Amino acid sequence: MRYVYGVTAALLIGGAAATLTFNPVGAQTAQNDPSVMAQAPRPGAPPTFADLVERLQPAVVNISTRQTVQVRRPQLPPGFEEFFRRFGAPVPDGSPQQQHGQSLGSGFIISSDGYIVTNNHVVAPARPDAVVDQITVTLPDRSEYEAEVVGRDQLADVAVLKINPRQPLPFVQFGDSSRVRVGDWVVAIGNPFGLGGTVTAGIVSAVHRNLPGGGPYDRYIQTDASINMGNSGGPMFDLNGNVVGINTAIYSPTGGNVGLGFAIPAEQALPVVEALRRGERVRRGYIGIAMQEVSDDIADAVGIPHNTGTLVQAVTPGGAAERAGIRQGDVIVSVAGRPVTQDETLGYLIARQQIGARVPIEVVRNGQRRTFMVTIAERPSEEELARLNGADTGGGDDADASGQGKPGAEQPSGDQRAIRDSLGATVEALTPATARRLGLRDTATRGVVVTEVDPNSDAGQKGLRPGDVILSVDQAPTATPQAVLQAIQAARRAGRSTVLVLVARGNNPPRYAGIQLSRSTGSR
Numbered sequence: 275m276r277y278v279y280g281v282t283a284a285l286l287i288g289g290a291a292a293t294l295t296f297n298p299v300g301a302q303t304a305q306n307d308p309s310v311m312a313q314a315p316r317p318g319a320p321p322t323f324a325d326l327v328e329r330l331q332p333a334v335v336n337i338s339t340r341q342t343v344q345v346r347r348p349q350l351p352p353g354f355e356e357f358f359r360r361f362g363a364p365v366p367d368g369s370p371q372q373q374h375g376q377s378l379g380s381g382f383i384i385s386s387d388g389y390i391v392t393n394n395h396v397v398a399p400a401r402p403d404a405v406v407d408q409i410t411v412t413l414p415d416r417s418e419y420e421a422e423v424v425g426r427d428q429l430a431d432v433a434v435l436k437i438n439p440r441q442p443l444p445f446v447q448f449g450d451s452s453r454v455r456v457g458d459w460v461v462a463i464g465n466p467f468g469l470g471g472t473v474t475a476g477i478v479s480a481v482h483r484n485l486p487g488g489g490p491y492d493r494y495i496q497t498d499a500s501i502n503m504g505n506s507g508g509p510m511f512d513l514n515g516n517v518v519g520i521n522t523a524i525y526s527p528t529g530g531n532v533g534l535g536f537a538i539p540a541e542q543a544l545p546v547v548e549a550l551r552r553g554e555r556v557r558r559g560y561i562g563i564a565m566q567e568v569s570d571d572i573a574d575a576v577g578i579p580h581n582t583g584t585l586v587q588a589v590t591p592g593g594a595a596e597r598a599g600i601r602q603g604d605v606i607v608s609v610a611g612r613p614v615t616q617d618e619t620l621g622y623l624i625a626r627q628q629i630g631a632r633v634p635i636e637v638v639r640n641g642q643r644r645t646f647m648v649t650i651a652e653r654p655s656e657e658e659l660a661r662l663n664g665a666d667t668g669g670g671d672d673a674d675a676s677g678q679g680k681p682g683a684e685q686p687s688g689d690q691r692a693i694r695d696s697l698g699a700t701v702e703a704l705t706p707a708t709a710r711r712l713g714l715r716d717t718a719t720r721g722v723v724v725t726e727v728d729p730n731s732d733a734g735q736k737g738l739r740p741g742d743v744i745l746s747v748d749q750a751p752t753a754t755p756q757a758v759l760q761a762i763q764a765a766r767r768a769g770r771s772t773v774l775v776l777v778a779r780g781n782n783p784p785r786y787a788g789i790q791l792s793r794s795t796g797s798r
């Protein structure tokens with residue numbers, strides 16, 4: 275199961291004819307005015323879903339996996355072996371031991387010869403050291419088939435399986451999820467808690483939904499239809515019986531349904547399914563940047579409207595973005611003329627671009643809008659991306675956990691007092707000796723190291739702490755405390771009360787933070 279905020283993955287949803295229809299109205303007419311609302315459900319809204327379910331349920335299957343995990347028995351201290359022998363128990367000797375596990379989910383048949391769609395996480399190993407030994411597909415008539423994986427895509431969370439049926443199977447087709455509207459009826463059929471074919475119904479609660487901690491391509495349909503563990507990979511139908519989504523996740527504090535279910539839209543899943551079915555790797559556009567969400571404070575520091583754009587946290591050397599002129603700290607606000615919003619994220623827009631195409635990308639840099647022509651590259655494999663991005667962080671988050679790496683506090687100068695009064699933090703120059711104490715691998719890093727933070731300041735509330743290295747303020751490099759103060763003073767002269775600060779912690783990739791300045795400048 276895929277979890278969101280500690281919750282299992284699953285879903286049911288689908289778009290359909292709404293029970294209420296709205297006519298175009300003038301600006302002076304309420305949207306729910308009786309004169310413009312239908313007085314009864316329009317023809318086609320069913321009093322029952324029974325006929326629809328009877329037609330669709332034979333194409334929905336249960337999927338289970340059998341997995342093996344190698345675990346190592348603990349090594350006992352000398353002298354404890356006799357205790358286990360006395361009771362006839364095997365003595366733990368540190369040797370490998372196999373353990374077996376299972377997973378349960380749902381899927382649906384998309385062809386009479388046995389191609390099946392489900393979530394990748396339903397059939398993927400549960401942990402890195404696990405091996406999937408067998409995948410079993412159970413049809414509604416309880417007949418079982420061993421399935422092989424035709425292809426799977428981790429980023430889309432989609433997998434295609436194949437069974438060899440003894441006779442042609444009932445199947446379903448994808449519909450057009452781009453026409454799904456909030457309020458449409460949807461029906462889900464799946465395998466919650468391993469109970470077998472279970473039907474639930476609800477409405478579409480939202481579209482183009484992104485989830486906290488989700489992936490760059492997430493763009494879910496949200497529903498209030500009841501879904502739980504085991505619904506993952508099952509279909510979400512509209513009232514015409516078309517698959518408009520693949521049930522994928524729920525948002526819940528308990529792990530059970532609370533009316534917040536999410537499905538991958540058909541328009542997003544279908545190209546992936548078709549590529550996997552042909553035995554091809556899914557290709558996505560890529561420009562070589564690390565992305566960071568633009569918080570309200572960052573938007574204020576950059577001078578753009580809230581809920582707009584995506585911040586370039588880092589640029590891959592030699593990548594498409596760098597070759598085109600895009601820099602770290604730019605805020606990308608549009609791709610090929612389409613605004614970057616919470617509904618259409620930067621990752622989603624880039625991924626959909628044709629590989630090799632030259633695409634205009636608009637950025638905000640130092641308060642000015644600029645457009646760069648970027649040649650879209652193909653997204654590398656996850657292994658290659660980890661190498662490019664330097665996935666080994668070396669545990670830099672805990673570099674000062676023991677107190678060994680904390681910089682020594684000095685008596686603050688006048689400039690440092692002014693910085694403390696404005697930023698809520700005291701800083702000093704980063705010397706090679708300080709870098710070594712902090713455990714920084716890149717001792718050539720140029721910045722100032724934070725020595726103290728006022729926990730009541732905005733910097734303290736944003737998580738800044740001693741040992742962090744400030745690399746720039748409002749895109750101006752900060753090799754000295756004086757450079758930090760100059761950037762703060764420039765922001766105040768420009769009438770801004772928030773600055774964009776680039777912070778490195780240990781050996782982790784630097785991140786931006788929008789930090790509000792205090793009202794007092796701490797004049798000396």
